[in-house]
Amino acid sequence: MRKIVIAGNWKMYKTQRESSEFLQAFMPQLESTPQEREVVLCPPFTALSAMSTSLHGSSVQLGAQNIHWENSGAYTGEISGEMLTELGVRYAIVGHSERRQYFGETDETVNKRLIAAQRHGLIPILCVGETKQERDADETEALISNQLAKDLVGVDQKKLVIAYEPIWAIGTGDTCEALEANRVIGLIRSQLKVADVPIQYGGSVKPNNIDELMSQPEIDGVLVGGASLEPDSFARIVNYK
Numbered sequence: 001m002r003k004i005v006i007a008g009n010w011k012m013y014k015t016q017r018e019s020s021e022f023l024q025a026f027m028p029q030l031e032s033t034p035q036e037r038e039v040v041l042c043p044p045f046t047a048l049s050a051m052s053t054s055l056h057g058s059s060v061q062l063g064a065q066n067i068h069w070e071n072s073g074a075y076t077g078e079i080s081g082e083m084l085t086e087l088g089v090r091y092a093i094v095g096h097s098e099r100r101q102y103f104g105e106t107d108e109t110v111n112k113r114l115i116a117a118q119r120h121g122l123i124p125i126l127c128v129g130e131t132k133q134e135r136d137a138d139e140t141e142a143l144i145s146n147q148l149a150k151d152l153v154g155v156d157q158k159k160l161v162i163a164y165e166p167i168w169a170i171g172t173g174d175t176c177e178a179l180e181a182n183r184v185i186g187l188i189r190s191q192l193k194v195a196d197v198p199i200q201y202g203g204s205v206k207p208n209n210i211d212e213l214m215s216q217p218e219i220d221g222v223l224v225g226g227a228s229l230e231p232d233s234f235a236r237i238v239n240y241k
């Protein structure tokens with residue numbers, strides 16, 4: 001059985017106070033959420049400590065939005081695995097397209113971050129996906145195949161989540177058709193050594209498209225940006241039908 005993982009990526013949104021207000025409204029809505037759905041919240045680093053305290057003993061897991069490959073060192077602005085695990089963090093998003101696009105992440109640094117996350121006992125959520133230009137040029141399959149080949153060198157696939165995130169669908173409201181997301185995720189799965197790696201879809205997931213996305217056989221969860229910022233909206237996504 002593949003695990004279902006539903007993660008909210010808060011990006012650079014929410015102060016510590018706003019995070020706590022979110023939890024007050026969100027947590028009561030999880031009372032009848034099936035236990036086999038793993039719910040993960042990835043707030044900014046500054047909210048991790050307070051959220052870790054609030055979530056203690058709950059079923060919701062904490063995730064970080066990045067992790068550096070060294071254990072410590074002169075890496076201004078970065079965060080280490082030990083700093084995250086000390087706070088009870090269990091997941092780390094790696095290779096998000098915003099990191100690749102705006103902060104110069106390459107497949108090589110993504111690979112190093114994946115390996116570091118696993119070394120610290122964290123489960124990395126590896127993001128892969130094509131731009132609109134690459135899709136229009138029929139390069140989607142080759143691009144993703146290349147990302148997987150480079151990113152996964154030396155990575156233990158038994159401790160991994162992958163998110164298929166077409167870049168043209170992120171934050172645009174232009175969701176990938178459920179059938180197409182299912183097809184690409186099937187292709188991703190066919191390249192993996194381990195059959196039960198959970199593979200999420202991400203890109204403008206909303207309360208009004210979650211049920212259809214989750215009805216697809218290859219889709220094992222979602223990575224949600226904008227719609228995870230509002231408690232009722234993320235609760236509806238987590239409680240998909």
Ligand code: PEP
Binds near residue numbers: 226
């Ligand atoms: C994301 O940030 O990974 C994402 C999918 O964002 P959104 O849901 O806002 O498209």
